[in-house]
Amino acid sequence: MAPVYKLKFFNFMGVAEPIRYLFAFGGISYKNIEIEDADWPDVQKSVPFGKLPVLEVDKKVLYQSVAISRYLGKLVGLLPNDDLEAAELDAIALTVFDFGTKVHEWYHEQDKEKKLYLQKELEERWCPRYLGDLEEIVKQKGTYFGGQKLSWADLYFVGIMESIEGMWGSKILEKQYPSLFTIYKHVHEIPAIETYVSNRPHYKY
Known part of the structure; x- marks a missing residue:
């Protein structure tokens, strides 16, 4: 059962x-x-x-x-059989989680001065660092985080990015991170x- x-x-x-x-x-x-x-x-x-x-x-x-x-x-x-490849995907998902936590912290901050500081940190430091590094990983790997084959980490990334872009109020990936945006599109095209x-x-x- x-x-x-x-x-x-x-x-x-x-x-x-x-x-x-x-x-x-x-x-x-x-x-x-x-x-x-x-x-x-x-x-x-x-x-x-x-x-x-x-x-x-x-x-x-x-x-x-x-x-x-x-x-x-x-x-x-959607999990590879190779233990090293599986661990790499774990690291991707945990990194995406960390990035989402930073955006969540900014979004829910009530103190205006602190919120402006956190926003500046996101714009100048964390978005370029997290998304930039993730973009490079995909470029080196191929189409997805695991190479040419879709994995659970791709779905995790897209699910979290939906919330991040909703909180941020703009489409972050489309203009600046084409490889990540391709993953975003591909996942949403799965019937x-x-x-x-x-x-x-x-x-x-």
């Missing part, structure tokens, strides 16, 4: 969106549980380290978006992903 999957997150994209992409890609049924603000204090007490997303696989609970995505990536055939994106709820970033 197939496992029962329950994904718990808030009603926005965030770090859960790559997970939803992978479920869509694999045609795997799951229950998408959206946690309301009023319920969060109680839910927070029941999940590992008080953080979301979590994925319940029958009675087991997985946490951390990169670990969940890697698990699903293997399940849907299962295209169908999911067309029918998903109107999530916040």
Whole structure:
């Protein structure tokens, strides 16, 4: 019997969106549980380290978006057999997560002066560094982060970039990072992903 999957997150994209992409890609049924603000204090007490997303696989609970995505990536055939290649993809996904965290920090900063400082850091330091280095990796590898073959890290990157561009308010990749933009386009052209994106709820970033 197939496992029962329950994904718990808030009603926005965030770090859960790559997970939803992978479920869509694999045609795997799951229950998408959206946690309301009023319920969060109680839910927070029941999940590992008080953080979301979590994925319940029958009675087991997985946490951390990169670990969940890697698990699903293997399940849907997007994880290479070579251990070194697999580790390289882990590093890509963790780097994308780090970049997303910096944008998230800026987006939710309430102090105007600090927010301006964080924005300058993003514009002058972090966007060029993270996206520039990722762009070079793809140029050296080929079409995708793993070379010529699509991997779970590509879906993870695109899922996170959707939130980043939403928070930033502009299409960062299209003008400056053509190799990364190609991945972005290719992933959205996958029929299962295209169908999911067309029918998903109107999530916040």
